Amino acid sequence: MINGAKAYGVKSLGIYTNYNSWAAIVGPNWTGGSDLLLWWPRWNGNADVTTGWSPFGGWTKVAIHQYSGDVNSQCALDIDQDYKP
Numbered sequence: 001m002i003n004g005a006k007a008y009g010v011k012s013l014g015i016y017t018n019y020n021s022w023a024a025i026v027g028p029n030w031t032g033g034s035d036l037l038l039w040w041p042r043w044n045g046n047a048d049v050t051t052g053w054s055p056f057g058g059w060t061k062v063a064i065h066q067y068s069g070d071v072n073s074q075c076a077l078d079i080d081q082d083y084k085p
Contacts, residue, residue, distance in 0.1 A: 014038065015037070017039075019056040026057075030057065038064075040065050048067075065083045066080050
């Protein structure tokens with residue numbers, strides 16, 4: 001899928017995953033997506049990209065951190081909250 005998106009010229013390609021999901025899907029040592037942006041879901045309540053972060057899959061930093069979910073919004077839908085430095 002990554003190669004296909006790149007072949008079509010997708011400029012801003014990223015992956016939404018955490019360590020457990022990544023390890024279960026591609027194995028803990030595969031780094032084939034580490035050149036892409038990482039959208040890291042960890043609902044720890046901290047709007048930052050460092051609290052609880054440990055590198056995995058070849059990523060050394062987080063592009064976006066999803067730090068909470070199921071928050072009531074003014075439009076009556078539950079939303080997730082993200083932080084982007």
